Amino acid sequence: MARTIAKDHDQKRTQILKSAAKVFAEAGYDRASMTQLARECGISKANIYHYYDSKDAVLFGILDTYLCDLRDRVCGVEAEVCGPEDRLRRIVSEIMLAYQGADHEHQVQISAMGALPEDQQKLLRAYQREMVQVVSSALAAVAPEVFEGETAKLRGATMSVFGMLNWYYMWNSGAGSMAREYYARLAADLVLNGIKGL
Secondary structure: OOOOOOOOHHHHHHHHHHHHHHHHHHHOOOOOOHHHHHHHHOOOHHHHHHHOOOHHHHHHHHHHHHHHHHHHHHHOOOOOOOOHHHHHHHHHHHHHHHHOOOHHHHHHHHHHHHHOOHHHHHHHHHHHHHHHHHHHHHHHHHOHHHHOOOHHHHHHHHHHHHHHHHOHHHHOOOOOHHHHHHHHHHHHHHHHHHHHOO
16 A cells, blocks of 8 residues: 655655755765754654655755756746846846855755766756856847857856856855845846946
8 A cells, every 4th residue: 555645745855955955065965974964854864764765865856956946036037028137137136036045055056966976967957057048148138249259258257147146155144135135236237337348
C-alpha cells in the first residue's frame, strides 16, 4: 500500500531546504553533515531521508528551487509593457528583491554547485544563462548603437550588472526591501549613465 503524502509535505521540504542552505553556507557543503542538518531543522535524520535520499539531493533541491524561482522572476519582466530603460530598472529591482532572504542560497550556489553531477549542473547553468540573456537583451535595447556587433562589450556590460548585484549580500546582509530598492535604483543609474559613455 502506497504511503500517503502528509498535508504539510511541501512546507517540510521548504523548511529542510532553507535550513540546509544555512548549514551548507556556514559550515561548507563538504564539511556539513546530515546530523547538523537534522539539528538545524529540529527533526530526525530519518525524517530528512523521507524527503531527500542524500546530501547531494538536498543540495540540488536548494539550487534548483532557488535558481528556478529567480529565473522566473527575472524572465517575467515583460518587454512589451515598458520602455527599454524602465525594463532594465525593473529587472535590476526584481533581482535585488529576489535575493532578499536568500543570502545562504546565494553562497551555496557560488561555493557548492560544482559538487553536483554534471547533468544537474547543466540544468542549473541553463537557468543562469536564461537570466544573463534577459539582462543582455535589456541592455542591448537601451543602447543598440553601442552594442551593435560588439558581443564582447555587451557581455562585459551584462556581467558587470550581475557583479554589482551578486555581491550586495557581502556588505549589506539582511537589508530590507527599501534598502534593496534604493540600491537597485543606484545600480541601474550607474549602468544607464555608464552605457551612454561607452
